[in-house]
Amino acid sequence: MVDEGVQVLRAPQQRMGHGTGYVHGYSPEETSRLTSQADALAHTVHAGTAYPAGSLVLEAGCGSGGQSVHLLRTSPGVRLVAVDRSARSLASARSRVRDEPGAEEVHWCQADLVALPFPDDTFDHVFVSFVLEHQSDPQVILAQLRRVLRPGGSLTVVEGDNDSVGLHPDSPDTRSLIGQLILLQGLAGGNGLFARQLQPALAEAGFTRIQVEPRTVYADGTRPDLARHFILDSYLPMVAAVRGEALAAGLGTPQQWDQGLADLRATARDGGTFYLTFFKAHAVKPAAGLPRQT
Secondary structure (H helix, E strand, O other), X not given: OOOOOXXXXXXXXXXXXXXXXXXXXXXXXXXXXXXXXXXXXXXXOOOOOOXXXXXXXXXXXXXXXXXXXXXXXXXXXXXXXXXXXXXXXXXXXXXXXXXXXXXXXXXXXXXXXXXXXXXOOOEEEEEEEOOHHHEOOHHHHHHHXXXXXXXXXXEEEEEEEEXXXXXXXXXXHXXXXXXXXXXXXXXXXXXXXXHHHHHHHHHHOOOEEEEEEEEEEEXXXXXXXXXHHHHHHHHHHHHHOOHHXXXXXXXXXXXXXXXXXXXXXXXXXXXXXXXXXXXXXXXXXXXXXXXXXX
């Protein structure tokens, strides 16, 4: 089991940084963006995620703690173990949740998800959000998550599909920028379209009772708060952050980037609309000896 007296655990240092295609970086701006994203998605994508009090829950790839806050709020009394490979992200996450009820029960672990430092069958539940799309070997990570999950325990996975974006007014320039983001993510070792293969990936990893459902975030002039928090504070900065890398790689032009970002910003104004589909999967680790039923 997890050592209840240890607040920060570290896996062997040589495993850090394995197989990540995270193109967004670890700047303070990215930390702020992730917080805005988590808050904007709390009542849509993350709705319905709650665990019984006393449950031992692993948050795999906690990042800057945006989701950690909502896990503590929706699941009072859980014992949360938050894992991330980045010491900077863990420090941000600890600061982010410090004033939340139950924060004293959170244990922080710096580790690579391909080599989790926990015994088999440790956790009652595992939660992983916006992580697998950035990995070069998501099946290895899913195998690790299955290993540390107890038989009958649940896995919840959330991923977004950037190629599902719809916007009005439509913009070929904005769509080109999104395509460049997906390409850069692939070049970095990730897969921006991984959300589409959640069900077969979970089945291959040996999970059962797999259910995947789309969760669409939609904003227009009647939802100004959502438009501000998700489009302007989350999605736009995510795209804009790879501008320099895209131009250095010979993707697009400065003029195209200026126009595409301006058009994306316009969808948050009156008369504009924007939507993006996320996929949320729920699966179970079968008891030993039971056949797989996906």
